[in-house]
Amino acid sequence: MDEQLSKVYEPKTIERQASELWSSNSYFHANLSSVGKDRKAYTIVIPPPNVTAPLHLGHALNNTLQDVLIRFRRMQNYNTLWMPGTDHAGIATQTVVEKRILSEEGKRRTDFERQEFVGRVQAWKDEYEACIINQLKAMGCSCDWQRIRFTMDEVCAKAVRAAFFKLFKDGLIYRGKRLVNWDPATQTVLADDEVEHELVQGHFWYLRYPLIEPVDAAGQRIEYVTVATTRPETMLGDTAVAMNPADKRAKLLIGKKVRLPIVGRIIPIIADEHVVLPNPDSDDEKARFSTGFLKVTPAHDPDDWEIGQRHELEIINVMAPDGSISDKYGWEDAGEPEAQNLLDMDRFEAREAIVEWFRQEKLLEDVREYSHEVGHSYRSHVPIEPYLSDQWYIAVKEPIEHLKEKFGEGLIDRTDVPVNSLAGLALKPLLDDRLRFIPDRYAKTYQAWLENLRDWPISRQLWWGHRIPIWSKCGERSRLESELSKLSDKVHSVTMDSEEGAIAYISVGPGNEDIEKQLETDGWTRDPDVLDTWFSSALWPFSTMGWPDDTPELKTFYPGDVLCTAREIITLWVSRMLMMGQYCRGDIPFSDVYIHAMIQDGQGRKMSKSLGNGIDPLVAIDSHGADAMRFTLATMTTDTQDIRMPVEPMTLPDGRQVNTSPKFDIGRNFCNKLWNASRFAMMNLEGLNPDEFDPDQMGITDRWILSRLAKTVSDVTESLNKFKYSEPLAGLYRFFWNDFCDWYLEWAKPRMLDERKKPIAQNVLAYVLDQTLRLLHPFVPFITEGIFQKLNEIAPIRKLGDLADAQEAKALVVAHWPDELSSMLDTEAEEQIATAQTVIRAIRDIRNKYNKQPSEKLVASANSPQEIADVLNSNSGLICQLAGLKEFNASHTSEKPSNAAAMIVDQMQIYLHEAIDVKAEKQRLEKQKQQIEKAKKVPEAKLSNENFITKAKPEVVAQARSRLAELSEQLKNVEKHLSELENSE
Incomplete structure (x- = not known):
């Protein structure tokens, strides 16, 4: 390094030097042998980014906040582990790769062999994983880079197999045919928490179904019943029309039959209390739109499915997995020409065609606008389709017998959740105050979800992911059971009856490839589906440490301490990590869950590619520096509201158009101030001699700045312990910019020219600068490390006699966090x-x-x-x-x-x-007053003109009003000053 800090702060140079220092000394690497009585472990569970794309500004926020915590605890002498890694993100990654292949090569997934396609996705993963890791390093994330994990690497894959086998053996994984949330775009099932509900402006279509035998009621002939639906395309699968038995028409119509238009199917009118009675004056919107007749489509609606189960109705699936109308998946009576015409149509195209057919046949009674929530896929963003499908499920509310000794048994108070079920294992720690959400309002989201949780569908119809470790075979039950009896305890099996006879399912424990090969040789078929991404993610806190083996990492760092994540994955991820941590390891994976704010643009919109309002963190780092970005994001992080980042376009030197935000100037301005003030301070520290410090010779400004420092140390430490970010930074900003720079440095300048006073000022200056750098380091690590290294050269020993000692350290990243300085508090000063x-x-x-x-x-x-x-x-x-x-x-x-x-x-x-000079000042102000009054007449004239108000553009009118308000305020101030002068004479 040069003798003094360079005149100009250059972030790129400082970032490179600091990164090399940290990396060459392995300062981020967790040492398994250093945990003991004097050094506790501290673990943060990193949310592994998806390998779908580079990180966005939301990732920068999340990882900045995590890094603040890990650096803070590292400086407090904790043995810290923040293990980095990435998530394979099954649906999302496969989708983006399929889109790229289709765009560049005109090929689809089905044009490849499975392994070839998986290899393509693996190449994508390798590319973006490297990009993500480099981004995290550029942000200053002090992760343990010697322990990088991936949810599909060998270590994590072994854990996935072990957890699956354990669940299967405990009878918690089962095969079921149910109505699922189906994404026609990605053609896979979704769990309930992967469905996003959006308000859609749709319609209620009122369709007439002719009665086979018309009836008379009070002299009026009834020839049809009218059903109301928002999804006319599903009528092809109707197997009944339901009425509420309390309906006054019920006795006359229940038991009658109708002919289903287009299809010609004869279906019954049944009684079911689920049907909402019609009432046009009701506050209940469903009652206002109801006709009293409900079309029942068990294969395409969850409520209809329940009705179908109660009445043992036929279940007819009229759609293919891609959402098109099809007679190949359970619809066997599509013989009518009208029905044949609909085959292979997209569901929305079929909707229009069916409505038009009813209109032409005079069977469309009415169409009414209707706003309602429609479930959409969280990945493809298309409307999900309730779809009848065979899937693998995890029973989340099934009591687990062998866990009752450790966790107890029975229902959790005021719920239907068994304490020794997976849902109970996740819920009970919250109710026992062992799990804490910050802010605490998110605990309600977590609790409500678990209390109402349905079984978790874990199979996905994809190729990219952990392939489900189950092999199946059909045949005679006795023959299958004979085969199964010859297998070792390294497998577990379940035999079920099916339409083809018996079917046996075998799950094989991890590390038994020889058994898997033998099964396939013997005619067993492996399930083609993969596991839900969230299955492997749920194991992340301990799979990354080598579970199911009892590794030194697990013994040292599990359970962990903190998870910092976004609110939208509380149900998707947080709840499942609690389930699996308790189930597999017998303890919760962390005790604190910090839910950070969401970054929005200046209009309050979520940043997204489609809106073009996203900001690349690397652009911010390149233009302002990593510390400036981190400082800005942390400054704007509060518990109460999301972060708004106004977005502005920027042209890069290579001509590319990108987005940035003026908010990053906040961080850059502070970093420039920190650099310049530190440079000035260190220019006055040459010749510093700690032995010349005499506390009795301190002046009131020395006592004052040390007291302000003591208060700042206490406040910052307390705030970080409470997961506060903007508050400690605001306090540090005030202390450094105001107390230290604006006041103490200015008062210290003349003392540096006085050889008698200089030693006291130098020592206090060096100590305060040292402690300030330590307090700021978690937030702005690069610049503080750079300044600290120079401070070590110029003033290697920074102490105030017996009053205080800044413990020496080779690097700020491992320096001691400032001690409580209560002895320096000085109210009088x-x-x-x-x-x-x-x-x-x-x-x-x-x-x-x-x-x-x-x-x-x-x-x-x-x-x-x-x-x-x-x-x-x-x-x-x-x-x-x-x-x-x-x-x-x-x-x-x-x-x-x-x-x-x-x-x-x-x-x-x-x-x-x-x-x-009262006379001269009055003359100046009178002249200024006249000028303002003259200028004020222009906007006044415009605004008094009705034509201007009504015909000018709104922004022009607003500009005139703003100008008038500005001039009025100026005039008010001038008149106030004139009045003061009058009173002074």
Whole structure:
């Protein structure tokens, strides 16, 4: 390094130097042998980014907040582990790769062999994983880079196999044919928490179904019943029409039959209390839209499925997996020409065709607009389709017998959740206060989800992911059972009856490839589906450490401490990590869950590719520096609201158009100030001798800055312990920018020229700078490390005698966090300096008001109670120095001199002598008043013109109003000053 800090702060240089220092010394690597009585472990579970694309600004926020915590604890001498890694993100990654292949090669997944396609996705993963890791490093994330994991690497794959086998053996994984959330775009099932509900402006179509035998009611002939539906395309699978038995028409119609239009199917009218009675005046929207007749499509609606189960109705699936109308998946009576015409149509195309057919046949009674929530895939964003499908499930509310000894048994109070079920294992820690959400309002989301949780569908119709480790075979039960009896305890099997006879399912434990090969040789078929991405993600806190083996990492770092994540995956991920942590390891994976804010653009919209309002973190790092980005994001992080980042376009040197935000200037300005102030401070530290420090020789400014430092250390430490980010940064900003730079450094300047006073000022300056760098390091690690390294060269020992000692460290990243400095708290010094600062600010305001140049040394005085006057007089030198005075005195008898400008502050009347020439000042203000009044007439004339108000563009009218308000405020201030001058004569 050069002898002093460079004149200009260059983030790229500092970031490179700091990164090399940290990497070459393995400062981020968790040491398994260093945990003991004096050093506790501290673990943060990183949310592994998806390998779908580079990280966005939301990732930058999340990882900045995690890094603040891990650096804070590392400096507190914890043995910290923050293990980095990435998630294979099954649906999302396969989808983006399929889109790329289709776009570039015109091929689909089915044009490849499975392994070839998986290889393509693996190549994508390798590319973006490397990109993501480099981004995290560029952000300054102090992860243990020697322990990078991936949810499909060998270590994690072994854990997935072990967990699956354990669940299967405990009878918690089962095969079921149910109505699932189906994504026609990706053609896979989704769990309930993977469905996003969006408000859609749709319609209710009122369709007439003709009765086979018309009936008479009160002399009126009824030839049809009218059903209302938002999804006409599903009528092809109707197997009944339901009525509420309380409906006055029920006795007449229940048991009758209708002919299903288009299809010709004869279906019954049945009684079911689920049907909402019609009432056009009801507050219940469903009652207002109801006809009293409900079309029942068990294969395509969850409520209809339940009705179908109650009444043993036929289940007819009329769609293919891609959402098109099909007679190949359970629809056997599609013989009518009208029905044949609909085959292979997309579901929405079929909807239009069916509505038009009903219209042409005079069977469309009405169409009414209707706003309702429709489930959409969280990945493809298309409307999901309730779809009948065979899937693998995990029973989440099934009591687990062998866990009752450890966790108890029975239902959790006021729920239907068994304490020893998977849902119970996740819920009970929250109710027992062993699991905490910050902010605590998110605990309600977590609790409500678990209390109402349905079984978890874990199979996905994909090729990219952990392939389900189950082999199946059909045949005679006795023959299958004979085969199964020859297998070892390394497998577990279940035999079920099916339409083809018996079917046996075998799950094979991890590490038994020989058994798998033998099964396939013997005619067993492996399930083609893969596991839900969230299955492997649920194991992340301990799979990354080598479970199911009892590794040193697990013994040292599990259970962990903190998870920092976004609110949208509380149900998807957080709840499942709690389930699996308790189930597999017998303990919760972390005790604190910090839910951070969401980053939005300046209009409050979520940043997204489709809106074009996203900001690439690397762009912000390149233009402003990583520390500036981190500082800005942390400063804007509060518990109460999301982060709004105004977005502006920017052209890069290579011509590319990207987005940035002026908010990053906040961080850059602070970093520049930190650099320049530190440079100035260190220029005055040459020749520092710690042995020359005498605490009895400290002046009031030294005592004051040390007291302010002590308070800041306490506040920052307490805030970080409570997962606060903006609060400690705001406090550090005020301390460094205001207390240290604006006041202490200015007061210290003349002392550096006095050989007698210099040693005290130097030692205090060095110590305060050292402690400030330590407090700031978790937030802005690169720049603080760079300054700290230079400080080590210039002033290697920074201590204040027996009063305080900044423990030496080769690098700031492993330096000791500032100790509690309560002995330095000095109320008297703070009160005296606060009083002096009030006077200085008042005099500065007066000088500014009357255009007094800084070089013009004036005289000032103050009238105040004598005890305040004594304080002011004892600190008159400090006041004169920073207020630009040649003389200052205070007394309870002081009177206002002639031509003095006055200001009343608190109990003090402050006078700046010879500040004004009243006559000349009045003339200047009168002239200024006339100019403002003349300018004010222009917007007044416009706004008094009705044609201008009604015909001008709204922004032009708004501009005129803004200009008028501005000039009115200026006029008000000038008139106020004139009034003050009148009163001063």
